[in-house]
Amino acid sequence: MELIYEKSRNGRTGVDFPLLDTPLQETLSEKYLRKEKASLPEVSELDVVRHYTVLSKLNFSVDTHYYPLGSCTMKYNPKATEKVAGLESFNIHPMIPQLPSGENFTQGALEVLYKSEKLLEEITGMDSMCSQPMAGAHGELVGIMLVAAYHKAKGNKKKTVIVPDSSHGTNPASAAMAGYEIITIPSLPNGEMDFDLFKEALNNEVAAVMMTCPNTLGIFETRIKEIADLAHSFDTLMYYDGANLNAIMGKVRPGDLGFDVVHINVHKTFGTPHGGGGPGAGPVGVKKKLIPYLPVPLIGKHTDGTFFLDYNHPESIGKTAPFYGQFGVLIKAYAYILLLGKEGLIDATEKAVLNANYLMKKLKAHYDLPYDRTCMHECVFSAKNQLQHKVHALDIAKYLIDQGIHPPTVYFPLIVKEAIMIEPTETESKETLDWFIDIMIGAAEKAKTNPEVLLNAPFTAPISRPNETKAAREINVNYFFKK
């Protein structure tokens, strides 16, 4: 499709501004002015609206397509939360509460942050929550900085962070950004982290163990409490990657499993939209011993019930976001939790796990299931049987696009060859699951009888398979850049 820049016509204008109502002042010296006008498009408002509306229709999205994308929790995003977030009464300049007496002008917004943190503390079993981190990976980074601050304050000489080989790539990347070296522990044939190898690797230099529970295979780590107890005996902290929190709400809490630090992906568990890749939000929660290091400001409550910005934490790691986190996202998560309430959150978890086990059961006769046991909210298949017919997981993914389904996550976790990671989510009905199951079974059949349909898919999408090698070799990331 043409770019907006290619639709530009000299002299055409879009949205205008009112005429200047103040008398003309001095002009700025030429030496500070840009030489040429920016190459922005010259288009009408309709040009812009039609261009991006047509473009939007080239996307798959939760509202238009089934989206069983493993590890991403692509559940339905309730419209009421959008409405709440759009209330003009929360559109406040973030400096206002920092001005003298300014907190009086923002009590509603501070209340939203304070109360949502309290609910997240209860859901995760942590002692204190901070909403600053701006995405899941950012929450991980902040969480690991808290770990580092804790060890520094105690005079512990820690150098490494342990992660299982099934972990998200962000875990080792976040730990590395906080200056730690990584030790990777392999998984057992049952999908859990190898406890014996973990025990061997653990020593006084290990700052933290970063785990997802259930892990990325959708399997609950049954020895998690033992792992935590052993870690704590070395003053090694337990870090909980909240990516899979949707599997355990109201059933078990990371804090009760022995975790010391958690981050939450509110765009996964708490139904805030993914926005095509952000904005998310990644609140961090900690046990009491880590509270002194949380980023400032925190949100406090006076005895008279009013809320304030609390900077009184001399050991804080400092600032990790410009203000108080992604407020416009956090308010949606708060509204979501209140909408579902206690029984709704438990119901969401139960239906997510029910849906995943149902899918797993129905598909396991057709796809290799490397870890054949009860799963939690997601399950991981392998396309290795299909590989005999030269059909890869990627080909099945592309075939699904032709059927109007967003593909599951493929090639992750890295420990499963030809991985197909399916997270059905709780908001999908049995008939949607049955439809997906039929299509997946059909794909397995076609791999044997007519692999071309898979190998050349998609046929119906806006594009066929793109040439990614060309994209990386002949870099073109800016329309106006002349090589």
Added chain:
Amino acid sequence: MKYTPHTETEIKEMLADIGVSSVSELFKDIPESLRTRFFDIPKPFSEYEIIEHFQKIGKKNKTDLLLFTGGGYYDHYIPSAVDALSSRAEFYTAYTPYQPEAAQGTLQSLYEYQTAVCAITGMDAANASLYDGGTGVAEAVLMSFRLTNRNKVIIDGSLNPIYKKILHTYLDNLDFTIIEIPHQNYGTNREKIASLIDDDTASIVVQNPNFFGTIDDFQDIADMIHEKGGLLIQTVYPLSLGMLKTPGETGADITVGDGQSLGNPLSFGGPYFGFIAVKIKHIRQLPGRIVGETEDKNGKRAFVLTLQAREQHIKRHKATSNICSNQNLIALRGLFYLSLIGKKGFQVVASQNYQKAHFTLTELLKIKGVSLKNKNPFFNEFVLELPKNASETVEKMLSKGIAAGIPLSLYTPEDKNALLVSVTEKRTKEEIMKLAETMGEVLWN
């Protein structure tokens, strides 16, 4: 309110198919002794109740303040079509475009976004966004360490204090040095910077217009650092680039900034987006996602995530950054904004900000004892020296419904009487006159 569609009959059928008798059997892997017994979460709200509830909480905010508060985050006009387009569910309920055939809408839009960032900054290549300007500065500095294999960064004291704090937090656990050069008359202290550049200096971070609104041209500093083999990182207020010389024109190697001013509401601090753009030779050290143009197998134009070998999902601990989700939807709002106002509007809006700020200054200088602190030209924000305590003045002004600016004593206690005033195109002549009149009363009555 529940969003699960399961009927009782369906649940029974599904359990029978799975081969278990109850949903609770599916949770058997969770040790009994660790299970949640109490779960102190309120009863569900209905949809009607939730909206009422938040309207009620919202009333506890006072949002009809007349805003002259900036500090890097501004009250600009947002065209209606920005909201309409970003409310397209095909944009906001999609996820990361890992499957390009099912995400050409997001991918092409991001390519256009990257192009727009380059067009306004005069740089060669941009990524698909970062969280915000502050974490953007931290990412840019880390990038300069990787590119130069050096370990020292010099930051200009007139950088936004929020950015400085985030940078310190990011570097605290790493083996790098930050040297901050205090500002001189609310501008850059060139002599001091020149004296500190050495062979270990990876980069210098400057801001234009700086935190105090002062406009500068950093070509001389670019030349100095380049001579020593280091890099110039320039952070910019993107909206000012409708008028001002671009980072690309003044020797910047890496440009970062906060995109809030481009079509995004203030929203109590977020979500905003960060942008980062570089000279083409540095593209392989960029953090985060990058979209590239290519062809599909039939030769049709296509867009994909490219150079992914830099990223955490492939490189894990050796990635250029841990960033995964960025601020896609908010960055697209920036693109919609820039496309809607277009080439001409971008110049008009910058010029109106400049004009209105200067008119405001003229009016405020009529108040006895008020003077301007910036020695060099400014854009839409300036520092006033008040005849009285700025913090107290701001408090009194707030009680009259005017947010008159930011007292600099919030950052530097010795700046007792200094006030940072910001004026955008949204402020009318009448509102500006009201600011001047009220401030005169507050100071002298």
